[in-house]
Amino acid sequence: PPAARRAAPVPAGAQSPVPGVVDVVTGNGAFYRIDTALVVPQVDPATWRLRVHGMVEREVTLALDELLAEDLVEAHVTLACVSNPVGGDLVGTALWLGLPVRALLERAGPLPGADMVLSTSADGFTASTPLPVLLDDRDALLAVGMNGDPLPAAHGFPVRMVVPGLFGYVSATKWLTDLEVTRFADREAYWTARGWSAEGPVKTASRxxxxxxxxxxxxxxxxxxxxxxxxxRGITGVEVQVDDGPWEAATLADEISVDTWRQWSWTWAAEPGRHVLRVRAADPDGVQTGRRADVVPDGATGWHEVDVEVRG
Incomplete structure (x- = not known):
């Protein structure tokens, strides 16, 4: 269905001018896929239902045709996997179409004391999302469309969650069937039970x-x-370092929104020899940390670097 609120066009200057940089909007076929399904679930849209229950004033059940009849919105949102290593490619940006999660939660009426929504997939996967994130003004969506097409089966057809600012393991449940309003103290999600952190805010990263x-x-x-x-939060700056030299400011491409990644470019006066290039980004809270940390339990940190040979 058409969107009641269309996304703003992607700025003409959002793509880095450097040949070889990835597309600023990721195609459906190139978008990363990380989930626990060994076989992609095949959900019948005619019988699909989404149940909202738990610590709510009233339970709500929604069929797909009812969801599609709602006022749907478009938003460009970047999703990232918590298992993405420094410099990795488990991140992508798409144009999503869906119903704001807060619209459905407000209909159910969360009760005082609730602080988490446990989302469940058709294959039994669960994710724990902080309730305030789903009720604020960000474009947290029950997504039914991806880049102008119906949501592909591999990415959660008929409905998945898309939540800006959180790693996918606590927010991006595919093949969604159930939303339980509850408390972190009472319920534990799939990856949390396996040693990962419960809330999963995305960390500032660059590559x-x-x-x-x-x-x-x-x-x-x-x-x-x-x-x-x-x-x-949004990217406010990017710097590049050659070997152990000074950090140099890169040129930022235009921003689509604070909920998407941002590309950058820099011209290097390369001299013959072997060199190491490093990158770091800044957000409104400061500069990305250079401290190296593994992906467990809440995402990798550190500056991405590449070694390059320059021939005269």
Whole structure:
């Protein structure tokens, strides 16, 4: 169905000018997929139902045709996986179409004391999302469309959750069937029970996409580019360092929104030899940490770097 509120057009300057940097809007076929389903669930849209229950004033059940008849909205949102390593590619941006989650939760009426929504997939996967995040003004959606197409089966058809600012393991439940309003003290989600943190806010990250690690380039001006993200906070700056030299400010591409990644570019006066390039980003709260941390329990940290050989 058409959106009652269309997303703003992607700015013409949102794509980095450096050839080889990924598309600023990720195609459905290129969008990463991480979930626990060994076989993609095939959900019958005619019989699909979404139940909202738990600590609510009234239970709500929604059929797909009822959801599609609601005032749906479009939003560009970047999703990231908590298992993405520094410099990794388990992140992508798409144009989503869906019903704001808060509209359905407000209909159910969360009770005082509730602080979490436990979402459940058709295959039994669960995720714990902080209730305030689903009730504020961000575009947390019950998504039915992706980049102008019906939601693909591999990405959660008929309905999935999309929540800006949180890692997918606590927010991006695919093949969604159930929303239980509850408390973190009372319920535990799939990955939380396996040692991962309960709330999963996205960490500020950046990566160098051009040149690639191990690349050989000619001396002189070399285009360097990549992408940075700090969903629901926004990227305010990116800097690049060569070897142990000073940090140099990169040029930021235009921002789609604070809920999406932001691309950048920088021209390097490359001199012959072997060099290491590093990148770091900043958000309104400060500069991305250089401290190296593994993905467990709440996401990797550290500056991405690539080694490059320059030939004169």
């Amino acid at each position: 160098i996409e051009v040149p690639r690690r191990g690349a050989v380039v000619a001396a002189g001006d070399v285009g360097v580019g990549g992408t940075a993200w700090a969903q629901h």
